[in-house]
Amino acid sequence: MAELEIIGLPISTYVRAVRIAALEKGVTYTLVPAAPHSEPVNRISPAGRIPVMRHGDVELAESRAIAGYIDTVFDGPKLFPADPVEAAKAEQWISLTNTVLDPLFIRRYLFAYIFPKSENGALDRAAIDTAVEEMRPLFQAVDTALAATGYFAGSAPGFADWNLFTMLHYLRQMPESGEMLNASPNLLALHDRLAARESAKATLPPPPQEAASA
Ligand SMILES: N[C@@H](CCC(=O)N[C@@H](CS)C(=O)NCC(=O)O)C(=O)O
Structure with a gap:
């Protein structure tokens, strides 16, 4: 499967939340350091906000969307309840x-x-x-x-x-x-x-x- 890239800075609460989501699922990812409104971020986030994510052809902005994608696409404990x-x-x-x-x-x-x-x-x-x-x-x-x-x-x-x-x-x-x-x-x-x-x-x-x- 393609490598998961999480793009953003470690100081950001939202970046940390999606990094934790990946780790809790047991998914290896690469953190690509990039500031808000930098070119790699602006290409994916209409608001220029971090985190953004790349996984093969899939590019996503917004922490909730990224966490939902990780939860659905990868095996591992569920991060969102089924009930x-x-x-x-x-x-x-x-x-x-x-x-x-x-x-x-x-x-x-x-x-x-x-x-x-x-x-x-x-x-x-x-x-x-x-x-x-x-x-x-x-x-x-x-x-x-x-x-x-x-x-x-x-x-x-x-x-x-x-x-x-x-x-x-x-x-x-x-x-x-x-x-x-x-x-x-x-x-x-x-x-x-x-x-x-x-x-x-x-x-x-x-x-x-x-x-x-x-
Ligand atoms: N709704 C966004 C919020 C992300 C967000 O606000 N990130 C901050 C860093 S913690 C940011 O990029 N701020 C730059 C800005 O607001 O212009 C998400 O859930 O991903």
Whole structure:
């Protein structure tokens, strides 16, 4: 079978999620380093976003689509549940993670720390504090959703869990979000269980501060 190429940077949460998807399936892949909006990325992603993927003649953008392709085309443990209700729950959490949690937790909160917008590099405390207050109820809601089985869908790790895990990895290292994670027992347990897996260890990104200079 053709080689699977995952194109993007290791610091990206979405790139890490699809790399983990491949490893969890037992699929060997090549990581082709490429930044957002670089030529190899723009050729596949209309938005110039990473990750993108090539597998023989198949080229794909968007992490959910790439993970779904990997799950369907390769043997190995399923990353998306077969049961319709569980499958819908997984999609619900992938969508919420990408459209609600990521813009707030990563783009507003984490980026306020690692890419301060002020001219002298000072932190925008007000922006961080506002984001933190909006994050609190969402941490609570996610923690509650995990209470039944420890996972977003079914009772084994799936792509919905990995999709958030890659973000939790960074959030754990920041003061307020680290505290919120420590105060969210189900979320913390999910993080710790997934962090212990070989796929997570093999894809550890550089520290967030290094992302600022990447
Ligand atoms: N919906 C996309 C989001 C990917 C994404 O936002 N990737 C970031 C890096 S983590 C990116 O390429 N950002 C560049 C940009 O937004 O212009 C997916 O799921 O793959």
